[in-house]
Amino acid sequence: MLGPGSALFGSNAFLGLVNIITRNAAEIDGTELALHSEWEAEGYIGSDINLLYGEAFQADRSLTFNANLIDREGERIPVTADASGLPGLAERDFEQVDLQARGLLGQYSVQARYTQQDRGESHGALYLLNPDDGVFFKSGFVEIDGKLQLGEHVRLLPRAYFDYYDVEAFITQFRRGTIPPDSSYFAFNETGLYTHLGQNSTKAGFELRASDFRFDSHRVTYGLLWEYQAQDDLRSFGNDIGIGIPVYPFQDVSDFNNFGQDANRILIAPYVEDIWQITDELILNAGLRLDHYSDFGNSWNPRLGLTWRLHPNYRLRALYGTAFRAPDFRSLFLVSPFFNGNSDLNEEQVRTVEIGLSANPVDNLSTRITLFQNDLDRLITIPPGATTFENAGSMTSRGLEFDVSYQWSNGVGLSANYSYVDVTLDNGDPAPDEPAHTASALAKIPLADRLQAGLSVYWQSASPRAAIDSRSALPGYTLLDLNLIYRWSPRLELGLAAYNFLDEDYAQPAPVGTLNDDFRGAGRSIRAELRFAFP
Numbered sequence: 001m002l003g004p005g006s007a008l009f010g011s012n013a014f015l016g017l018v019n020i021i022t023r024n025a026a027e028i029d030g031t032e033l034a035l036h037s038e039w040e041a042e043g044y045i046g047s048d049i050n051l052l053y054g055e056a057f058q059a060d061r062s063l064t065f066n067a068n069l070i071d072r073e074g075e076r077i078p079v080t081a082d083a084s085g086l087p088g089l090a091e092r093d094f095e096q097v098d099l100q101a102r103g104l105l106g107q108y109s110v111q112a113r114y115t116q117q118d119r120g121e122s123h124g125a126l127y128l129l130n131p132d133d134g135v136f137f138k139s140g141f142v143e144i145d146g147k148l149q150l151g152e153h154v155r156l157l158p159r160a161y162f163d164y165y166d167v168e169a170f171i172t173q174f175r176r177g178t179i180p181p182d183s184s185y186f187a188f189n190e191t192g193l194y195t196h197l198g199q200n201s202t203k204a205g206f207e208l209r210a211s212d213f214r215f216d217s218h219r220v221t222y223g224l225l226w227e228y229q230a231q232d233d234l235r236s237f238g239n240d241i242g243i244g245i246p247v248y249p250f251q252d253v254s255d256f257n258n259f260g261q262d263a264n265r266i267l268i269a270p271y272v273e274d275i276w277q278i279t280d281e282l283i284l285n286a287g288l289r290l291d292h293y294s295d296f297g298n299s300w301n302p303r304l305g306l307t308w309r310l311h312p313n314y315r316l317r318a319l320y321g322t323a324f325r326a327p328d329f330r331s332l333f334l335v336s337p338f339f340n341g342n343s344d345l346n347e348e349q350v351r352t353v354e355i356g357l358s359a360n361p362v363d364n365l366s367t368r369i370t371l372f373q374n375d376l377d378r379l380i381t382i383p384p385g386a387t388t389f390e391n392a393g394s395m396t397s398r399g400l401e402f403d404v405s406y407q408w409s410n411g412v413g414l415s416a417n418y419s420y421v422d423v424t425l426d427n428g429d430p431a432p433d434e435p436a437h438t439a440s441a442l443a444k445i446p447l448a449d450r451l452q453a454g455l456s457v458y459w460q461s462a463s464p465r466a467a468i469d470s471r472s473a474l475p476g477y478t479l480l481d482l483n484l485i486y487r488w489s490p491r492l493e494l495g496l497a498a499y500n501f502l503d504e505d506y507a508q509p510a511p512v513g514t515l516n517d518d519f520r521g522a523g524r525s526i527r528a529e530l531r532f533a534f535p
């Protein structure tokens with residue numbers, strides 16, 4: 001029982017984990033090339049190419065590599081009025097190079113990733129439409145893992161890693177022609193007011209984890225994590241250097257008008273967990289983790305989980321645990337004309353209670369229902385009317401999730417999910433922008449020996465607004481996606497997909513005072529795929 005039910009994870013248990021290549025080398029066994037292109041009613045959207053290679057040389061010797069290139073002009077979404085009241089187009093242009101590799105050599109494995117991304121801020125970083133607004137970043141990480149057997153009963157899992165992230169952002173603070181005469185920035189009305197920001201972030205650490213199997217009914221895991229986190233090289237450029245008139249080209253204003261400060265901290269986290277096989281049908285998972293941050297202190301988080309096999313096809317589980325999210329450097333040290341950081345922030349906290357039942361009543365049918373409640377406290381937010389981050393929010397989220405899947409003997413497969421969640425703020429108001437009901441279904445239908453159809457449906461109910469937002473609730477919507485896959489040969493596959501097939505008009509919520517018509521969703525688009533595998 002990992003994730004929030006396991007003491008092995010700290011703040012990751014609050015947010016979830018991210019993995020890279022999901023198939024091992026033996027499953028890939030060769031090279032796969034995939035090409036995709038996509039169009040909408042207004043024309044071409046973009047293309048991507050993916051190259052995947054995997055080979056297992058021996059049982060403990062393998063190499064996997066993946067390269068993904070994306071070049072998208074993006075959908076063009078009409079906006080009736082941005083935060084300045086002017087209309088325009090939100091263009092979702094996007095370019096990315098993503099390289100991943102993983103190697104296995106005996107008891108050790110190495111995985112690495114490099115990503116370079118250039119994306120337009122389609123609605124503007126400050127909700128002011130400008131085709132030049134965007135974010136460019138480079139990131140990478142490398143991780144080395146080991147699996148060492150120490151004697152008959154102890155397995156040692158050492159891990160060392162390094163993450164790097166460098167980002168640059170171009171931000172429109174005032175669009176040209178939108179600054180009122182009584183503003184102190186009116187001299188910038190003919191040119192607009194712009195800022196170019198950048199910073200580096202790094203994270204490095206190592207972990208020693210040991211699992212002890214010496215007891216017949218217990219598996220005890222204990223470990224220690226050490227991690228260094230830092231942000232530095234904060235840089236700020238703009239056409240405002242404090243002389244009251246715009247200047248070009250942009251000037252370096254980092255020394256007197258930066259948006260934060262260099263910062264670093266150290267995390268030390270010991271933990272212990274015991275998986276106790278009480279009987280053949282009953283398993284208890286208990287753990288405790290301490291996360292000590294050099295800047296804000298300690299966070300203790302216990303985890304307790306119980307799994308009871310009522311029947312070979314029925315399993316009941318219960319979970320109690322706490323987790324946290326540390327304040328990031330932005331919320332601690334941000335400096336801007338609009339909002340500022342707060343170096344006295346504490347971590348966000350969440351307490352989770354969950355009970356669920358998994359059942360396989362007949363062959364090929366699996367179901368799962370889960371009831372849950374999450375109490376979140378000390379949420380980091382900027383309260384209405386304030387300009388500084390504070391630990392000012394709390395909310396309770398309770399609800400249920402239901403999953404079902406069935407596989408027919410003729411190859412037809414169906415899976416569906418429904419969730420209900422009631423999110424309430426500490427003042428009793430419903431949390432804004434959170435739909436109470438969501439549901440999805442996925443079907444795959446063989447039409448012939450080589451032809452398969454797929455259908456995906458997503459539905460959500462209306463989303464309430466914040467109490468200070470005079471707009472009506474955001475309507476719910478239904479999205480339908482269709483696809484066809486034709487296997488020309490064991491090595492060649494052709495695909496055609498239609499996204500938002502019904503051309504549903506829908507939107508995601510935008511903050512109050514920014515975009516009156518919210519973030520409009522993309523209309524119908526068609527995507528073609530060619531996938532080729534060779535040894």
